Amino acid sequence: MGKLDLLSGNKAVAYGAKLSRVQVISAYPITPQTPIVEYLAEFIANGELDAEYIYPEGEHSAIAAALAATIGGARGFTATCAQGLGYAFEVVAQAPAYRAPLVMGVANRTLGWYWSVASDYSDSMPTRDLGWIQFYAESCQEALDGVIQMYRITEDERVLLPGMVCLDGFHLSHSSEPVDIPDQDEVDEYLPPRKIYKHTTDPTESESYVYPSLPVSLHTTYRKIFENAMQRTKDVIREVTKEFSERFERDTHGLVEEYHTDGAELLLITMGSMSTAAKRAVDRLRDRGVKVGLIRMRFFRPFPSEEILRIVEKNGVKAIGVVNRAISHGTSMDPLGAEVAATLYELKNRPNIINFIAGMGGGDVSIRDFESMVNKLTNTLNKENVRETMYVEHPIKIETPSVKFSDAAYCPGSQLCAGCGATLAMRHILKILGKNSVLVFPPNCVSASLAMHFPSSWMGVPYVLANYAAAAAYARGLQRAYKYRGKKVYVTVIAGDGCTADIGLQSLSSAAESNEPIIWINYDNEAYMNTGIQRSGTTPLNAWTTTTPAGVKWHGKKEEPKDMISIMIAHRIPYIATASPSFLRDFESKIKKAMKVVEKAEGLAYIHIQSPCPTGWRFPESKTVEIGRLATLTGVWPLLEVDHGTFKLNLKPRKLKPVAEYIKLQGRFRHLNDEDIAMIQKFINKRWEKLLELDGKIMW
Amino acid sequence: MRISGLRCWKMGNREEYPEIITISTKEIGSEPVAHWRVVKPVIKYETCIKCWVCVQYCPEGVIKESEKGPIIDYRFCKGCAICANECPVNAIKMVREV
Numbered sequence: 001m002g003k004l005d006l007l008s009g010n011k012a013v014a015y016g017a018k019l020s021r022v023q024v025i026s027a028y029p030i031t032p033q034t035p036i037v038e039y040l041a042e043f044i045a046n047g048e049l050d051a052e053y054i055y056p057e058g059e060h061s062a063i064a065a066a067l068a069a070t071i072g073g074a075r076g077f078t079a080t081c082a083q084g085l086g087y088a089f090e091v092v093a094q095a096p097a098y099r100a101p102l103v104m105g106v107a108n109r110t111l112g113w114y115w116s117v118a119s120d121y122s123d124s125m126p127t128r129d130l131g132w133i134q135f136y137a138e139s140c141q142e143a144l145d146g147v148i149q150m151y152r153i154t155e156d157e158r159v160l161l162p163g164m165v166c167l168d169g170f171h172l173s174h175s176s177e178p179v180d181i182p183d184q185d186e187v188d189e190y191l192p193p194r195k196i197y198k199h200t201t202d203p204t205e206s207e208s209y210v211y212p213s214l215p216v217s218l219h220t221t222y223r224k225i226f227e228n229a230m231q232r233t234k235d236v237i238r239e240v241t242k243e244f245s246e247r248f249e250r251d252t253h254g255l256v257e258e259y260h261t262d263g264a265e266l267l268l269i270t271m272g273s274m275s276t277a278a279k280r281a282v283d284r285l286r287d288r289g290v291k292v293g294l295i296r297m298r299f300f301r302p303f304p305s306e307e308i309l310r311i312v313e314k315n316g317v318k319a320i321g322v323v324n325r326a327i328s329h330g331t332s333m334d335p336l337g338a339e340v341a342a343t344l345y346e347l348k349n350r351p352n353i354i355n356f357i358a359g360m361g362g363g364d365v366s367i368r369d370f371e372s373m374v375n376k377l378t379n380t381l382n383k384e385n386v387r388e389t390m391y392v393e394h395p396i397k398i399e400t401p402s403v404k405f406s407d408a409a410y411c412p413g414s415q416l417c418a419g420c421g422a423t424l425a426m427r428h429i430l431k432i433l434g435k436n437s438v439l440v441f442p443p444n445c446v447s448a449s450l451a452m453h454f455p456s457s458w459m460g461v462p463y464v465l466a467n468y469a470a471a472a473a474y475a476r477g478l479q480r481a482y483k484y485r486g487k488k489v490y491v492t493v494i495a496g497d498g499c500t501a502d503i504g505l506q507s508l509s510s511a512a513e514s515n516e517p518i519i520w521i522n523y524d525n526e527a528y529m530n531t532g533i534q535r536s537g538t539t540p541l542n543a544w545t546t547t548t549p550a551g552v553k554w555h556g557k558k559e560e561p562k563d564m565i566s567i568m569i570a571h572r573i574p575y576i577a578t579a580s581p582s583f584l585r586d587f588e589s590k591i592k593k594a595m596k597v598v599e600k601a602e603g604l605a606y607i608h609i610q611s612p613c614p615t616g617w618r619f620p621e622s623k624t625v626e627i628g629r630l631a632t633l634t635g636v637w638p639l640l641e642v643d644h645g646t647f648k649l650n651l652k653p654r655k656l657k658p659v660a661e662y663i664k665l666q667g668r669f670r671h672l673n674d675e676d677i678a679m680i681q682k683f684i685n686k687r688w689e690k691l692l693e694l695d696g697k698i699m700w
Numbered sequence: 701m702r703i704s705g706l707r708c709w710k711m712g713n714r715e716e717y718p719e720i721i722t723i724s725t726k727e728i729g730s731e732p733v734a735h736w737r738v739v740k741p742v743i744k745y746e747t748c749i750k751c752w753v754c755v756q757y758c759p760e761g762v763i764k765e766s767e768k769g770p771i772i773d774y775r776f777c778k779g780c781a782i783c784a785n786e787c788p789v790n791a792i793k794m795v796r797e798v
């Protein structure tokens with residue numbers, strides 16, 4: 001037997017992947033999925049899991065790499081949600097045609113709509129028609145079991161389709177429940193090692209591979225063949241979940257779970273974690289003699305129409321309430337509601353149906369809500385052919401903030417951490433930019449803090465929240481609109497290092513090459529901080545982050561940080577600079593120079609600010625300015641600029657301070673020994689010499 | 701098909717719920733964060749040399765210049781102690797909040 005432990009849904013998924021002995025993990029952090037990939041990194045760092053770990057620059061690549069690993073014969077794993085799933089959509093659409101048994105964890109979160117980080121199915125629902133198997137967990141236990149079962153299903157030769165294991169963001173991903181973690185050998189008995197199939201792309205084992213294209217005249221035929229495989233999958237699911245239930249002695253059997261459906265006149269159909277509250281409502285109502293039952297959709301794809309029909313017919317169900325955290329705009333129904341309605345079409349005596357749209361953006365759906373819904377169902381019993389949609393709403397009063405500031409570009413009270421270097425930087429940036437600005441924010445710590453008090457902001461200039469990979473494009477579009485309309489507005493991007501150096505780099509590169517007159521400010525806190533300290537392209541060598549932990553196998557980040565200044569030099573843009581909020585005069589003068597450059601429409605101005613982060617770098621918050629100063633005085637963060645091609649070192653200490661003075665103050669370097677520090681010192685010395693050589697040179 | 705709300709609270713009232721939500725750039729606002737603080741900066745005016753280093757480096761921008769020396773808006777001070785750390789003459793003391 002396994003062991004019982006308190007696990008969050010995310011940790012449960014990570015355990016599921018570990019017990020499935022995943023071989024290649026490729027994923028990108030995004031709230032609320034992040035802990036999944038953090039736990040997996042920890043397992044590898046501690047030597048508990050032997051797997052390759054890929055750090056791609058965004059989800060488009062993350063899912064592509066996991067898919068390709070699966071095509072190449074490994075047991076691939078990835079996880080994402082929301083904007084990540086949206087960004088990867090084309091890869092997600094392509095995966096089924098490879099017939100690659102990839103498994104993806106989805107910690108459901110609102111996609112696109114007003115940036116909620118909590119759960120609804122607006123992310124996974126749009127992928128429902130692409131050919132993935134979709135499983136929705138109700139509990140953390142099911143999240144763990146679901147991953148193991150999903151590998152067994154997807155790798156079955158009758159299936160060979162990718163599968164998603166969905167769990168409600170926060171409701172499940174971040175809430176802890178007792179979970180029975182099965183023993184490895186039990187799982188090994190249930191889940192055989194990954195097989196190499198005839199279509200696996202491996203020239204050493206197989207002489208064939210998947211043909212990637214089809215003549216037009218075969219598309220419809222292949223859709224039919226594919227759909228048959230999907231339908232066939234239902235039997236495989238029934239079979240392997242039954243076996244799982246028997247082996248592990250818990251009921252995980254079937255595409256749907258039935259709860260008090262016997263003799264049910266009224267039926268709720270739900271999915272995910274809200275089903276638990278729905279079941280409690282069913283209990284209460286049954287106690288009061290109401291004949292109500294529940295179907296919980298374990299699998300949404302393939303769609304369990306046989307099960308639904310059987311239950312409805314057997315019990316002579318008179319009214320059905322389909323409750324879901326989703327809506328298919330333009331139909332006034334959610335996809336589950338629409339599909340249940342379509343399924344019922346086969347019946348002669350069709351029950352009434354109310355589609356309840358509930359819990360959007362992560363709102364709670366309570367036991368009382370379900371009781372009210374059942375009430376509404378009861379009210380339809382004296383009518384026929386009812387098809388209605390109802391929104392389960394919990395509206396709040398909109399209140400204005402308690403302290404108001406007039407005509408200010410900035411006001412205090414942000415939710416950024418105490419001692420945050422980015423707050424200090426932002427305050428001075430806004431002071432210089434003034435009110436005639438529009439800021440573009442990709443997701444990051446600063447932008448997440450902007451809209452925390454609905455409906456107010458601590459910034460007195462308009463801003464546009466940009467998609468993470470397209471921040472530069474948003475700025476270009478805005479700038480061109482003002483140009484065309486004859487307006488002078490400063491368009492400035494405030495991006496973190498994750499956006500600048502990783503996911504947003506190609507958009508930035510394109511804008512730079514096109515000489516778009518926009519200012520790009522990269523406040524570099526040397527990791528993805530908003531999602532909780534994951535490695536980025538500019539994280540320093542050896543630094544601890546949650547995805548580069550120090551353990552038996554790993555020693556912090558293995559690679560040198562990306563040299564963004566050289567990348568920008570290669571674009572020959574009119575102004576490039578580094579800056580530090582510890583050197584405010586230099587800092588402010590550089591913002592002014594950048595404004596001049598865009599005012600004259602010369603091209604893009606790039607300012608790279610080091611932004612010490614007490615939370616992520618692990619130092620006392622009183623030391624933010626001191627650490628920034630030390631970074632410059634030790635040569636870790638040289639202040640420089642490349643003004644219309646001329647390189648200049650703005651601050652040249654006669655002698656650099658030892659780098660240890662900087663490193664020793666920070667917990668993220670705690671695991672470094674003297675040898676490591678000596679290596680870093682060597683690197684810094686070498687780079688400093690190079691910079692001294694460049695000083696005053698013309699770069700292009 | 702009928703469409704309705706299950707639990708209406710002034711729904712459909714356009715004044716309460718504008719279809720497009722906008723906010724003003726003219727008047728902005730926020731909520732005090734004083735409850736974040738564990739320690740509180742207290743200025744020793746007799747030691748202060750009015751160099752305004754603290755004004756510059758307070759990340760929140762809650763220290764203002766005045767004739768007698770810097771004044772802190774405690775409603776918005778998060779207690780990070782950067783001001784105390786940066787003051788060249790140790791004129792800012794961090795004291796435990798009670």
Ligand SMILES: Cc1ncc(C[n+]2csc(CCOP(=O)(O)OP(=O)(O)O)c2C)c(N)n1
Pocket residue numbers: 028029030031058059083084087443444445446468469495496497498499500525527528529530531536
């Ligand atoms: C396409 C997409 N992927 C992932 C995310 C999740 N996400 C939001 S903020 C963030 C990290 C931001 O890091 P960085 O850009 O370095 O800024 P910081 O938070 O460190 O200030 C991530 C990964 C997202 N919003 N969109």
Ligand code: SF4
Pocket residue numbers: 415416417419420421422423445525529530612613614615616
């Ligand atoms: S995590 Fe770091 S960058 Fe983000 S708000 Fe906190 S201190 Fe600032």
Ligand code: SF4
Pocket residue numbers: 741757758759760761762763772776777778779780781782783784
């Ligand atoms: S403690 Fe921090 S927030 Fe408070 S006044 Fe000093 S620097 Fe500003």
Ligand code: SF4
Pocket residue numbers: 743747748749750751752753754755769770786787788789790791792
């Ligand atoms: S830093 Fe110290 S000396 Fe300078 S103004 Fe502030 S309190 Fe006075």
